[in-house]
Amino acid sequence: MNGVRSKQLLFVLGPLTGLVMFGAVIIVATFLTNREYREPDRAPIAIVDPTPRASGLADEAAAADAAAKAKPYVEAEYRRFPVVGSRVAIWAVAQLHLLFAAFVLAVPIFALIIEVIGYKTGDKRYDRLAHEFSKLLSVSFSLTATFGAFLTFMLIALYPKFTNYLMSVFSPTFLPYVLLFFAEAFFLYTYYYGWGKFHPLVHIALGAGLNLVGTGIMLIANSWLTFMMSPRGISDSGALISLEDAINNYTWMPINVHRIIANVAFGGSVAAAYAAFKFLAADTDEERAHYDWMGYIGNFVAIISFLPLPFAGYWLAKEIYAYSQTLGLTMMGGAFSWLFIIQAVLIGNLFLGANYYLWLGMGRVEGAQPFQRFVKYLLVAIVLCFMIWATPRSIIATVSEIRAMGGSTHPILGFFGVMSAKNTAVNILILTTFMSFLLYRRTGRTATVSWAKTGQAVQLLIFGAAAVFVIFLGVYGYFVEASVRIGLSVPQVSSVLFAMVSISVIDIFLFRRPKLTGEVRWGRIPAISQYVLIFIAVTFTWLMGLMGYVRSGLRQHWHVYGVIRDTSPDAFTPTLGFATQVVSVTVLLFFVLIGFVFWLASLHDRPDFEAGTKAS
Amino acid sequence: MTIPLPARIGLLVVLTTGFYTYVGQLVPQKEVQPPQETAIRADLTTADMVTVGRQIMEGKGLCFTCHTIGKSGVLRFPDLDGVASRAATREPGLSDVEYFAKSIYAPDSFIVPGFNPGMPVINKPPIGLTDQEILCVIAYLQTLGGTATVTLQTSHRYYTAPGAIPPAPPDEKAEPGEKLPLTLPPAQKGETPKAPAAGPTPGKKGEV
Numbered sequence: 001m002n003g004v005r006s007k008q009l010l011f012v013l014g015p016l017t018g019l020v021m022f023g024a025v026i027i028v029a030t031f032l033t034n035r036e037y038r039e040p041d042r043a044p045i046a047i048v049d050p051t052p053r054a055s056g057l058a059d060e061a062a063a064a065d066a067a068a069k070a071k072p073y074v075e076a077e078y079r080r081f082p083v084v085g086s087r088v089a090i091w092a093v094a095q096l097h098l099l100f101a102a103f104v105l106a107v108p109i110f111a112l113i114i115e116v117i118g119y120k121t122g123d124k125r126y127d128r129l130a131h132e133f134s135k136l137l138s139v140s141f142s143l144t145a146t147f148g149a150f151l152t153f154m155l156i157a158l159y160p161k162f163t164n165y166l167m168s169v170f171s172p173t174f175l176p177y178v179l180l181f182f183a184e185a186f187f188l189y190t191y192y193y194g195w196g197k198f199h200p201l202v203h204i205a206l207g208a209g210l211n212l213v214g215t216g217i218m219l220i221a222n223s224w225l226t227f228m229m230s231p232r233g234i235s236d237s238g239a240l241i242s243l244e245d246a247i248n249n250y251t252w253m254p255i256n257v258h259r260i261i262a263n264v265a266f267g268g269s270v271a272a273a274y275a276a277f278k279f280l281a282a283d284t285d286e287e288r289a290h291y292d293w294m295g296y297i298g299n300f301v302a303i304i305s306f307l308p309l310p311f312a313g314y315w316l317a318k319e320i321y322a323y324s325q326t327l328g329l330t331m332m333g334g335a336f337s338w339l340f341i342i343q344a345v346l347i348g349n350l351f352l353g354a355n356y357y358l359w360l361g362m363g364r365v366e367g368a369q370p371f372q373r374f375v376k377y378l379l380v381a382i383v384l385c386f387m388i389w390a391t392p393r394s395i396i397a398t399v400s401e402i403r404a405m406g407g408s409t410h411p412i413l414g415f416f417g418v419m420s421a422k423n424t425a426v427n428i429l430i431l432t433t434f435m436s437f438l439l440y441r442r443t444g445r446t447a448t449v450s451w452a453k454t455g456q457a458v459q460l461l462i463f464g465a466a467a468v469f470v471i472f473l474g475v476y477g478y479f480v481e482a483s484v485r486i487g488l489s490v491p492q493v494s495s496v497l498f499a500m501v502s503i504s505v506i507d508i509f510l511f512r513r514p515k516l517t518g519e520v521r522w523g524r525i526p527a528i529s530q531y532v533l534i535f536i537a538v539t540f541t542w543l544m545g546l547m548g549y550v551r552s553g554l555r556q557h558w559h560v561y562g563v564i565r566d567t568s569p570d571a572f573t574p575t576l577g578f579a580t581q582v583v584s585v586t587v588l589l590f591f592v593l594i595g596f597v598f599w600l601a602s603l604h605d606r607p608d609f610e611a612g613t614k615a616s
Numbered sequence: 617m618t619i620p621l622p623a624r625i626g627l628l629v630v631l632t633t634g635f636y637t638y639v640g641q642l643v644p645q646k647e648v649q650p651p652q653e654t655a656i657r658a659d660l661t662t663a664d665m666v667t668v669g670r671q672i673m674e675g676k677g678l679c680f681t682c683h684t685i686g687k688s689g690v691l692r693f694p695d696l697d698g699v700a701s702r703a704a705t706r707e708p709g710l711s712d713v714e715y716f717a718k719s720i721y722a723p724d725s726f727i728v729p730g731f732n733p734g735m736p737v738i739n740k741p742p743i744g745l746t747d748q749e750i751l752c753v754i755a756y757l758q759t760l761g762g763t764a765t766v767t768l769q770t771s772h773r774y775y776t777a778p779g780a781i782p783p784a785p786p787d788e789k790a791e792p793g794e795k796l797p798l799t800l801p802p803a804q805k806g807e808t809p810k811a812p813a814a815g816p817t818p819g820k821k822g823e824v
Contacts, residue, residue: 280621326678326736326743333692334681338643345639481730531628538632557650562741566650573648580640584633591629595622 077161078568086158087570088582091552093154095545095586096593097147099266101221102259102544103594104144105214106267107133108191110301112207119200129294131195133271135601141188143593145181159568162559169240170224173247177220183213219256223247226255228560229551230323238563250323254316255551261312265305266540272298273537274598276530279523281602289523295533296361302536303354303437307430307500311493320554327554327561335573336550341392342580344422346543348386351429353536355382358436360529365444366518374439381432388425393417415478423489424474427496431467434500438507444518447510455510459503466499541590545583553579651676656748662755662764669756672749677738679753685760693735694728700762712762714772716754720745721774747775 050058081089111133118126155163167174187210194203226249231238233245240246275295282288321328330336359375362368391413415421438459449455470492477485555561557571565571619627654672673679682693703712707726710718718725723735738745745753751766758764769777 277621277625280625324736324742325734329681329734330678334678335646335648341643342636342639346636486732531624534625534628535632538629539636542633542636556648558742565741571650575645575647576643577641577645580637583640584637587633588629595625 075161079158079160080569081154081158085570086568090151090154090158091549091582092586092589093147093151094552095548095583096590097144097151098548099541099544099586099590100140100144100147100593101218102263102266103270104137104140104188105218105260106263106265107137107140107271108188108207108210108214109264110268110271111137112204112211114297115200115207116204119204125293128290129297132294133298134192134195135604136271136274136597137188138192139597139600140594141185143597159559162564162566165238165560165564166224166228169227169234169243169246172243173220173223177217180213180217180220184210184217187213215260218259222255222259223249223252225552226251229327229555230320231560231563234563238560250319251316254312254319258309258312258316261305261309262544265302265309266544268298268301268303268305269533269537269540270298270594272296272302272533274298274601276533277598278602279530280527285523292364292523292525295530299354299357299533299536302540303433306350306354307434308497310426310430311497314489314493324561330556331550331554335556336554338392339546339550339576339579341390342576343543343546344386344390346539346546347426348382348390348429349539350536350543351382351433352386353532353539355379355433355436357529357532357536358440360526360532362440362443363526364521364524366521368443368518371439371443374435378432378436382429385425385429385432388416388421389429391416391421418477420474420477420485420488423477423492424470427470427492428467430496431463431470431499434503435463438503441507441511444520445511445514445516448513448515449510452510455506459506459510462499462502466495469495538587538591541587542583545586546580549579549583654749654752656746656752656768658768660752660768662767665752665755665766665768666759666764668749669752669754672745672753673756676743676749677745677753678743682734692731694731696757696760698761700758700760702761703757704762712758713754713766713770716757717750717772717774720750720753750775 078086080086084092111130114126114133115130118124118130187206191203191206191210194206197203198206223246227246230250231246232249233242233247234240272295275291275298279288279291279295282291317328317331320331332340355378359372359378362372362375393414416425446452447455473488473492477488480488553573556573557566558564559566652675654668654676656668660668684691684693684695684697686697687695700712703715706715706728707718719735720738723737724733727733736743739747739750748768751768751770754770755764755766758766769779771777
């Protein structure tokens with residue numbers, strides 16, 4: 001009863017307060033107007049000379065008018081963003097745009113693959129899972145577009161001259177970009193809202209269209225940013241000679257490939273984090289089972305995509321060196337060399353987290369104990385590789401420590417700081433993680449094919465041979481000249497890829513119609529595994545931010561490397577400490593926003609307001 | 617007391633990013649400023665040029681990103697200790713100054729055995745050293761195992777000092793080790809000496 005009265009009172013008080021405030025404004029305005037200086041009443045100006053004050057005011061107004069009319073137009077080269085400066089503002093907005101764009105491009109790729117698996121197998125769970133993934137898309141798409149527009153306006157406002165130059169080179173690509181963007185919106189919303197409304201093949205075709213258009217958008221945008229790093233198709237002064245060359249510059253295709261793989265890995269990890277969030281918030285065993293499975297699939301997508309990523313990175317680095325040795329050396333031996341130690345910590349954590357999740361996951365399968373005894377060996381291998389990879393070439397030390405070591409390089413640890421050791425470590429790390437996957441695949445089932453023992457022996461042989469070959473080349477690298485040593489990374493990478501592909505092919509045939517020895521109890525996994533999934537997602541996001549910084553920061557004081565110089569106050573390269581702070585703030589902002597996306601997506605499952613009121 | 621789920625997840629996200637930020641503070645912190653233009657006064661002595669040359673190599677030239685002085689073992693690029701004594705005899709027919717100039721203006725035309733091509737073109741963007749700055753660098757290099765002799769009036773096949781006799785244009789087809797013409801054609805009065813093209817443009821691999 002009291003509540004109703006209060007509402008009635010508020011209903012009356014609201015307009016009353018408005019009226020009082022309106023009256024107060026009138027009174028204050030009248031008070032101020034009454035005290036304004038006014039010219040005394042005089043005869044018309046033609047008869048009486050104006051007062052000195054009046055003529056002074058008239059002169060001032062005339063001078064101001066003349067000055068305004070004579071003001072020359074000066075084209076601004078830069079404008080300053082308040083407090084944080086233009087570079088940091090652009091950096092944060094661009095990073096947020098790219099993170100959401102990566103997510104929006106990645107999710108349709110694996111949602112489509114899962115949908116196709118569901119269609120082929122007739123298993124409705126896959127269809128439901130793919131739909132669940134796509135729930136995250138629509139809001140993320142809006143945020144991507146919003147940040148894209150924000151970035152464009154910021155570039156025009158803060159870096160007008162440089163933006164104008166980029167437009168002069170790439171303006172023919174803008175119309176296709178916009179048209180593709182419209183097509184992306186069409187496919188995305190039709191794909192999402194049309195779930196279950198069309199024939200499955202029509203829906204799959206919509207998903208394929210969404211992926212094709214999304215990739216097209218990314219390829220165009222990549223041409224702009226890679227041109228800034230490795231410009232081509234222009235004269236010495238920057239005039240456009242060939243748009244085709246400007247698009248297809250040295251780093252365009254490596255970045256395209258690197259980004260597609262990295263986007264899928266990142267998207268998988270964020271989708272797995274969503275599943276983890278839903279798992280932890282689940283009320284029933286059924287929900288837990290579903291989200292455990294979803295988290296597993298998301299993480300599987302992330303890690304499987306992550307394994308070839310270092311190889312795509314090698315290619316990109318190779319092309320950077322091929323374009324400009326200076327750029328390559330700035331990256332690996334100059335201002336950014338220590339950044340790769342931070343990267344090693346991140347990637348080491350990713351491998352540790354991914355393996356730990358798999359090992360925890362073995363617990364949900366009955367009869368997994370025989371495989372769990374291998375975990376300790378895998379852990380030792382991963383930790384050793386991690387330590388080698390994170391060992392810097394030269395160590396930060398005091399003068400006395402440097403004297404004791406006989407130089408800035410440690411007499412023993414210094415051997416682990418060179419590329420021979422690091423290439424070996426990362427390749428063994430990849431092989432070890434692949435082994436974890438193989439062990440996980442074996443839990444709860446036994447191969448029944450007649451050649452099972454031979455097949456497993458061959459797999460073990462290939463794995464062992466690849467590991468020995470990689471280590472042999474790593475050690476051999478210490479005894480040969482630089483010109484030979486650089487080439488050794490190719491056979492190392494090739495042998496690991498060969499091992500992964502050949503063992504996987506054998507595994508597929510080996511486990512056709514296996515004998516099931518234990519049931520997979522989805523949802524029966526410790527809660528800490530879900531926090532590991534979130535940790536992996538945060539690490540992936542942070543890694544994306546860090547590597548985005550090195551790709552862009554590599555140009556140092558150039559907007560377009562070697563062509564358009566950055567003469568703004570932000571032209572310097574900041575310390576790595578500062579860069580990591582900016583990356584962290586951006587990552588936190590991203591997780592606040594993606595948390596909002598998760599929350600919106602989870603509203604689907606809630607009962608509607610009316611039903612909830614009636615139930616209560 | 618149970619911490620609500622969003623708070624637990626938020627804490628994990630904050631702690632993880634905090635940890636990586638902390639790692640970022642542990643590595644050496646260096647702010648790299650854009651290279652400053654070094655003022656080369658016309659009255660610089662050879663000794664002054666050595667000092668300026670060292671500064672350029674440490675800064676704008678980015679030389680020590682790759683090269684070392686007095687380091688042995690596994691190296692990606694040649695160590696410069698004693699380079700002056702090697703430069704005079706590295707290529708038959710080339711003086712130390714000519715050899716240094718060739719290494720800087722056309723770095724891929726001769727590769728030290730055991731190393732890969734990797735030296736960028738120094739007199740074009742993004743590094744873009746001027747001819748005078750390169751003379752200073754040569755002066756400093758001459759002190760690494762020898763004595764500096766160059767002045768701002770020194771000419772070589774890639775640069776003609778103001779008022780000096782312009783040298784013959786570089787023979788780009790010359791094979792490594794081929795003897796260069798030691799006699800120079802006389803300059804025409806009023807002719808502006810022209811610096812010859814220097815090496816490949818970025819991205820194009822030069823002939824070794």
